[in-house]
């Protein structure tokens with residue numbers, strides 16, 4: 033049985049005040065939620081403070097990126113060992129904003145996937161097509177090729193206890209969310225693609241949707257059988273909306 037994972041990606045937002053306040057409110061609102069895994073990925077500078085404020089709650093700590101190196105002369109980087117040391121669990125890699133603004137390639141992202149597995153952290157591998165690729169009917173081909181680089185470099189077993197976040201680029205931060213039934217079809221395709229290598233791995237892999245998820249549309253996504261939670265940007269910056277999204281995921285599990 034797969035538990036949904038609803039994860040907040042704060043991106044480049046936050047402050048000490050926000051870490052303190054937002055986490056306090058979420059702890060309060062989400063204390064009774066049991067059927068959903070929850071994580072928060074603040075900017076790296078606030079990881080330690082967030083861990084402190086999350087202590088004793090059921091909310092896990094996440095991070096937004098990781099370097100491929102474990103130690104050495106790599107100015108400005110943060111390693112998987114450091115993320116583990118600080119208590120982070122779910123690590124986002126391959127977000128389209130990093131692919132776009134930092135020219136991260138599929139191969140480089142697969143290397144990050146490998147280092148997270150070696151460190152026993154959970155990769156949250158972001159994949160998804162651009163608007164032009166979507167219009168050209170290339171959604172499945174793009175998702176398959178982004179997954180294949182990891183499959184070829186590691187093996188299908190690397191997706192054991194891993195998370196995939198399907199985030200169509202055109203739906204990120206735009207308010208234009210994808211149609212839930214169409215997202216379901218993409219998620220089913222992704223699961224079937226992995227099942228061609230190993231069905232047991234495919235059945236347990238968490239496949240989140242991300243892209244303008246909010247309190248109003250979340251429930252419809254979570255009703256779909258292959259949508260296992262969400263990676264939430266903008267709506268995760270408000271306690272009310274993020275809590276409602278988490279509760280919608282937990283509720284869908286119970287129905």
Ligand code: 13P
Pocket residue numbers: 041127199203204205206207242243244245263264265266267
């Ligand atoms: P929004 O929810 O703001 O569209 O962002 C989605 C996202 O990129 C999460 O990683």
